[in-house]
Amino acid sequence: MMTLKSSKNPMLRWTLLISGLLSPALAFAQIALHYNERPPYLVLKDGQLTGLTGSPAVAAFKAAGIGFTLHFTPTARQLAMIKDNVGMDCGIGWFKNEEREVFARFTKPIYQDRPQIALAAARNSKVKDGATVESVLGNKGLTLLVKQGYSYGKTLDALITRLQPVQHAVAVENVQMLKIILAERADYMLIAPEEVDGLIAASDVSSAEIRKASFSNAPNGENRYILCSKNVPDETISKLNSVIK
Numbered sequence: 112m113m114t115l116k117s118s119k120n121p122m123l124r125w126t127l128l129i130s131g132l133l134s135p136a137l138a139f140a141q142i143a144l145h146y147n148e149r150p151p152y153l154v155l156k157d158g159q160l161t162g163l164t165g166s167p168a169v170a171a172f173k174a175a176g177i178g179f180t181l182h183f184t185p186t187a188r189q190l191a192m193i194k195d196n197v198g199m200d201c202g203i204g205w206f207k208n209e210e211r212e213v214f215a216r217f218t219k220p221i222y223q224d225r226p227q228i229a230l231a232a233a234r235n236s237k238v239k240d241g242a243t244v245e246s247v248l249g250n251k252g253l254t255l256l257v258k259q260g261y262s263y264g265k266t267l268d269a270l271i272t273r274l275q276p277v278q279h280a281v282a283v284e285n286v287q288m289l290k291i292i293l294a295e296r297a298d299y300m301l302i303a304p305e306e307v308d309g310l311i312a313a314s315d316v317s318s319a320e321i322r323k324a325s326f327s328n329a330p331n332g333e334n335r336y337i338l339c340s341k342n343v344p345d346e347t348i349s350k351l352n353s354v355i356k
Contacts, residue, residue, distance in 0.1 A: 141178040142343065144168070145189045145202045149285070150309030152204050152222075152335070155183075163305065164204030164335050167221040167355065171337070174354035177347060187282055190260055193340045205338035206262040216348050217336045219355045224303040224332030227267065229324040231299040232292055238299045240324040247299070247326070248274040256281065256288055256297035263301050264333030289314045289321075299324070303332060 146153045146160055154162040160169050160181060172179050179201075184192070189202040194214045207217050229247060231238035237253055247253065248270055255276045262268055271278075279297040281288060288300055289310055302310070304323070311318050337351065 141180050141199070142172070142339075142347070143182055143192075143198055143200045144172065144179040145182050145184040145192070145200060147184060147186050147189070147284070149204075149306065150313065151305055164222050168203040168337055171218070171221070171351050171355050175347075175350040177350060186258075186284070187260055193338060196340045196342050199340060199342045201337055201339040201343060203337055204335040206264050206333050207336055207338075208262045208265055208268060211262070211338065214341065216339045216341060216343055216345070218339075218348055219352045220334035220336055221355055222335045224264075224335065225305060226326070226329035226332050227263065227301050228304050228307075228326065228329070229299040230289070230292060230302050230307065231322040231324060232295055233320050233322045235295060235298055235322060238322060238324050240322075241327050242324070243328050244270060244326045244330070245274065245328075247324075248276045251277055253277065253298040254279050256291055256300040258282070258285075258288065264330070266330035266333075267301065285310050286314050289316070293320060 146155075146165060148155055150162065152163045153160065153165040160166075169181075184202075186202075189200070192198065192200045193202060196214065204222065205211070205217075211217075229238055237250075238247070244267070248255065253276065255271070255278050257263075257271075257278050257280050259280050259282045263271065279291070281291065283291075285300075285302070285306070291297055292300055293316065307321075307323060308318075311321060339348065
């Protein structure tokens with residue numbers, strides 16, 4: 112397991128312990144900062160976490176003087192750990208929604224996506240470029256591939272709930288999801304355009320095999336945040352917010 116540590120703030124931790132806000136076991140614990148490699152958002156390069164969300168997240172912890180250890184953790188496991196609230200856990204680059212706000216704390220946004228697109232097999236002519244979001248999600252002849260427990264942002268989540276597209280839910284990462292799309296076990300998946308090129312490269316497929324379909328009325332891209340368990344004190348979130356640009 113890779114470990115990356117920055118400076119501690121013992122006075123803060125001692126103050127929180129005395130005030131009863133942290134248990135003795137947590138008072139001196141560093142934040143466990145979880146990532147799952149996902150270019151271009153989270154990329155491990157020469158032992159350092161970089162990327163569109165990785166770089167600003169690490170920079171914020173360092174600038175705020177908050178000690179942390181870096182852990183490679185699958186996304187579903189990250190969310191479960193944060194929800195269980197056993198340790199002091201944070202994940203990088205998560206969307207904010209009402210369900211997560213119940214059990215987690217969020218920093219200020221560290222990145223905003225471009226508007227999402229649909230990804231389909233090139234030979235799948237049913238997925239049209241330039242269609243409206245509603246016409247695609249409302250088409251019962253199309254199957255949407257979704258990741259279990261994943262949010263596509265408030266606007267798209269709300270449309271999925273309202274329009275009830277036929278769905279195939281999986282608990283795998285995007286590389287495996289793309290393979291499902293290419294095998295036509297589902298018609299399309301939703302994705303931010305930033306990560307398409309990296310996904311194609313990681314999947315060892317040709318871009319000619321992929322159809323990228325933009326929506327004519329796609330909502331603005333969602334903000335991405337650092338998501339933390341409730342054991343992480345408000346003061347820690349405030350310190351991070353004070354240095355996030």
